Amino acid sequence: MDAAALAAAGMPVAPNTIWVTGPGAQRATAATTTGHTVLRTDVLRSLRDAPLVSGLLRLSAASVVILMALGLMGLMLGAAAQAPQRWLTLSRLRTLGLRLRDARGVAAGELLPVVVIAGLTGPLFGVLLAGAALGPLSLPRVTGQATDQVLTPPWGWLGAVPMMFLAALAVVVVVESARRRRWRLAAALRIGEG
Structure with a gap:
């Protein structure tokens, strides 16, 4: 007033x-x-x-780190679960003349849609949900302010999320190709589908 x-x-x-x-x-x-x-x-x-404010800021930072770690672990576990079938397919393609460098590109291309969906849609859905929650949970209702709050997402940090997923994809492809080098290509031809 x-x-x-x-x-x-x-x-x-x-x-x-x-x-x-x-x-x-x-x-x-x-x-x-x-x-x-x-x-x-x-x-x-x-x-x-103030203890409450600093505690909530620490809690929000910890939740961001934990959610990013869980997302990256989900990507790694999904890639590890599909690794034997992917190795078998790439080994057969290598017996037909696919070079190792190209095999890495094929493996990255197979995992890329998951990385793009998780890395791009995750932050965008977060911003959309924050915008949807801003109306019912806005400060003017609580404090009686005359103006509405404006959502200002940290675009720099949100832009780093896809980069972290792309870096995880690169690590997965490098680790898988290093493990694949120890196996012989002839073994891929002897493995049956059945």
């Missing part, structure tokens, strides 16, 4: 606070000799250092 609304309600308000903002606010308040000065940066710092 502002002073005019309080005065209209029969509660006159005597101004006792001057709000100073901008890059020179700290110098301007240092020049005053009367009254108690409270800087916005100090208030924000004390709010950020």
Whole structure:
């Protein structure tokens, strides 16, 4: 509520606070000799250092790390479960003349759709769900603010998610090709389908 609304309600308000903002606010308040000065940066710092806020920030960072680790482990486990069949197919293709470098490309191409779906749609769905939750859980309903909050996703961090999945794909392909070098191609021809 502002002073005019309080005065209209029969509660006159005597101004006792001057709000100073901008890059020179700290110098301007240092020049005053009367009254108690409270800087916005100090208030924000004390709010950020509050146990509940700092605990929630740590919890959100830990949840991001854990969810990324679970996503990468799911990719690795899925690739490991399909590895024997993929090795058999690539070994047969290598007996027909496919070079090892090209076999790595085929293996990466087989795993690439999963990486693209997980790496791109995961962050986009997260942003969409955060935008959908912003309306019912918005701060103006709780604090009585006049303006709505604007969703500002950390696009730099969200852009790093697909890169992490691509790096995991490269690691999977390199590890699989290193393991495949020890096996003989002739063994792939003797293995039956059955």
